[in-house]
Amino acid sequence: MLNKYARAFFTRVLTPFAALLIRIGVSPDAVTLVGTGGVVAGALIFYPLGEFFWGTVVITLFVFSDLVDGNMARQLGRSSRWGAFLDSTLDRVADSAIFGGLALWYAGRGDSLMLCGMAIFCLASGQVVSYTKARGEAIGLPVDVNGLVERAERLVVTLVACGLSGLHAFGVPGIEILLPIALWIVGIGSAVTLGQRVVTVRRESAEADAIAQGGNSA
Numbered sequence: 001m002l003n004k005y006a007r008a009f010f011t012r013v014l015t016p017f018a019a020l021l022i023r024i025g026v027s028p029d030a031v032t033l034v035g036t037g038g039v040v041a042g043a044l045i046f047y048p049l050g051e052f053f054w055g056t057v058v059i060t061l062f063v064f065s066d067l068v069d070g071n072m073a074r075q076l077g078r079s080s081r082w083g084a085f086l087d088s089t090l091d092r093v094a095d096s097a098i099f100g101g102l103a104l105w106y107a108g109r110g111d112s113l114m115l116c117g118m119a120i121f122c123l124a125s126g127q128v129v130s131y132t133k134a135r136g137e138a139i140g141l142p143v144d145v146n147g148l149v150e151r152a153e154r155l156v157v158t159l160v161a162c163g164l165s166g167l168h169a170f171g172v173p174g175i176e177i178l179l180p181i182a183l184w185i186v187g188i189g190s191a192v193t194l195g196q197r198v199v200t201v202r203r204e205s206a207e208a209d210a211i212a213q214g215g216n217s218a
């Protein structure tokens with residue numbers, strides 16, 4: 001949903017910044033790499049220490065690079081297969097660091113085996129959700145479904161909850177409950193999304209196989 005409705009807005013807002021980076025000679029690949037490095041550092045340095053506010057500030061500064069790199073490639077007329085591969089692959093790395101950092105917190109001073117497990121479930125289910133699309137497309141299917149919780153929703157729900165939970169350290173009482181709630185929402189939403197995508201791929205592959213068999217018997 002966010003991918004559909006928010007992308008156009010962010011494209012308008014980020015286009016001048018993308019144009020500036022192009023003018024000073026930065027490449028889309030450099031933005032992809034530096035952006036991912038920043039997200040990974042923010043998540044793995046701050047989250048395991050329970051520094052949710054500052055971790056989220058750092059991650060938010062870098063995560064928008066994922067919208068800037070493609071914007072630059074399109075402005076340059078240089079959108080490439082390599083760029084698409086690099087972008088998607090590093091998305092998986094960034095997502096692993098965010099949920100991995102949360103799992104490390106709950107495995108340590110956060111002291112909750114259940115929420116550690118929930119963070120690992122969010123990490124794994126998010127990766128599998130993305131894999132369904134990549135694998136379905138690789139076998140020639142359109143995978144014409146996005147589902148309830150795509151990557152943008154996973155990130156927004158988790159990062160907003162992390163940032164707000166971090167305000168607990170500044171004396172806001174009770175607000176840290178938002179992070180467990182977000183993990184449950186993302187975990188359950190990702191499981192539903194996985195179901196939606198698997199059902200779609202099953203239908204599309206049955207239709208494609210039927211067409212192929214019709215062609216063979218003719």
Ligand SMILES: CCCCCCCC/C=C\CCCCCCCC(=O)OC[C@H](COP(=O)(O)O[C@@H]1[C@H](O)[C@H](OP(=O)(O)O)[C@@H](O)[C@H](O)[C@H]1O)OC(=O)CCCCCCC/C=C\CCCCCCCC
Pocket residue numbers: 002003004006007010056057060063064066067087088091126129130131133134149150151152155156159160163164167
């Ligand atoms: C006082 C409190 C302080 C709080 C501190 C700061 C809080 C900040 C909180 C949140 C910021 C969240 C920002 C999240 C931005 C996410 C942007 C982003 O990277 O989106 C990526 C997404 C997908 O991009 P791709 O096409 O490159 O990726 C594809 C995707 O990964 C597919 O995965 P799948 O969906 O299948 O699982 C893969 O299949 C594919 O391979 C891959 O290529 O881009 C978009 O979707 C575009 C839309 C972005 C919408 C961003 C909306 C941000 C909205 C609100 C932020 C407002 C925050 C306000 C917080 C206030 C809190 C107090």
Ligand SMILES: Nc1ccn([C@@H]2O[C@H](COP(=O)(O)O)[C@@H](O)[C@H]2O)c(=O)n1
Pocket residue numbers: 028029030032066067068069070071073074078079080081082083084085086087
């Ligand atoms: N280094 C890069 C990054 C991305 N691309 C192209 O942009 C598409 C992704 O667009 P986003 O708005 O989601 O970033 C990707 O599929 C590539 O076509 C690129 O060429 N080089």
Ligand SMILES: [Mg+2]
Pocket residue numbers: 065066067068069070087
């Ligand atoms: Mg990108």
Ligand SMILES: [Mg+2]
Pocket residue numbers: 066087088091
């Ligand atoms: Mg991306």
